[in-house]
Amino acid sequence: LDALGIGYTAASKRNPRVIYCAISGFGADGPFAGRPGLDQIIQGVSGLMSVTGFEGGDPVRAGIPIADLLTGLFGAYGVLAALQARERTGRGQEVNTSLLEAMVGTMGFQAVRYLNGGGVPPPAGNHHPINAPYGVFKAKDGYLTLGATGEKRWPLFCRLLGQEDWLEDPRFRTNGDRYENRLALAELIEARLQERTIDEWERQFNEAGIPAGPVYTLDSALDHPQVRHRGMVVERPHPELGSVSLLGLPVKLSETPGDVYRIPPSLGEHTDEIMRSIGYSESRIAELRGRGVV
Numbered sequence: 001l002d003a004l005g006i007g008y009t010a011a012s013k014r015n016p017r018v019i020y021c022a023i024s025g026f027g028a029d030g031p032f033a034g035r036p037g038l039d040q041i042i043q044g045v046s047g048l049m050s051v052t053g054f055e056g057g058d059p060v061r062a063g064i065p066i067a068d069l070l071t072g073l074f075g076a077y078g079v080l081a082a083l084q085a086r087e088r089t090g091r092g093q094e095v096n097t098s099l100l101e102a103m104v105g106t107m108g109f110q111a112v113r114y115l116n117g118g119g120v121p122p123p124a125g126n127h128h129p130i131n132a133p134y135g136v137f138k139a140k141d142g143y144l145t146l147g148a149t150g151e152k153r154w155p156l157f158c159r160l161l162g163q164e165d166w167l168e169d170p171r172f173r174t175n176g177d178r179y180e181n182r183l184a185l186a187e188l189i190e191a192r193l194q195e196r197t198i199d200e201w202e203r204q205f206n207e208a209g210i211p212a213g214p215v216y217t218l219d220s221a222l223d224h225p226q227v228r229h230r231g232m233v234v235e236r237p238h239p240e241l242g243s244v245s246l247l248g249l250p251v252k253l254s255e256t257p258g259d260v261y262r263i264p265p266s267l268g269e270h271t272d273e274i275m276r277s278i279g280y281s282e283s284r285i286a287e288l289r290g291r292g293v294v
Helices: 008-014 039-045 066-089 099-105 108-118 150-161 164-168 175-180 182-193 198-207 218-222 225-229 271-277 282-290
Strands: 020-024 094-098 134-139 142-147 212-214 233-238 242-247
Touching: 008 020, 020 066, 039 066, 039 099, 066 094, 066 099, 094 099, 134 182, 142 198, 150 164, 150 175, 150 198, 175 182, 198 212, 271 282
Parallel strands: 020 094
Antiparallel strands: 134 142, 142 212, 233 242
């Protein structure tokens, strides 16, 4: 963009208060700055795919474009921080992030554990890489996620399952012991869980203060009563389709609530409107349309 004359340097000369967000694949400078980046490429380079999947299996990508989404969020909160700074200094600034920086920055405890001598973390499948029992387990009619972590939940969990003997088992005495023996523990847990349905276990676990929930397919997730209650699915009129369903806003503001008030536009729907706003006359727009430019 600098080469085109519309980078931050040029923009800030015209308006020193401008806040300019620039996002790239690998970063604004450095040996890989000019390399193109896509979401899945960065999932691989950042290390995310190496800790996703099952131990001994192939690396696995996340099921959504997580690098794209998180980079947008990091860019947005950078802009908000720059707005706060401008209130104090009167000057804008450049906000710079990249897919690579966003993903490395969210590797969290996996990265910090390695950096401080914990070794290169392998994928842990559907079980947490540090705590146990915390993962996905098979019940009578499907899969259930649960987290009976910590020294308070573990005894409650054992008693709820009627397995007080696990409290005396040397393999499971501490979280470290349970983690080291997590596969053996998972087999014992699943043997008990398959005696009842997901609904039965989910209710009992949550009533006891042990987080648990079913593994939903997307249709069930979007139809969940809590998801609907919180406005995460909204219906909006469409000029051609009658009505379309869209995702709602995940952040709610008490004084200035947002809303989804526009539907995704059709291809070229706002071209004339945008051209008028930047000074094109109706005759000039018609000419450009006639020539196939727009």
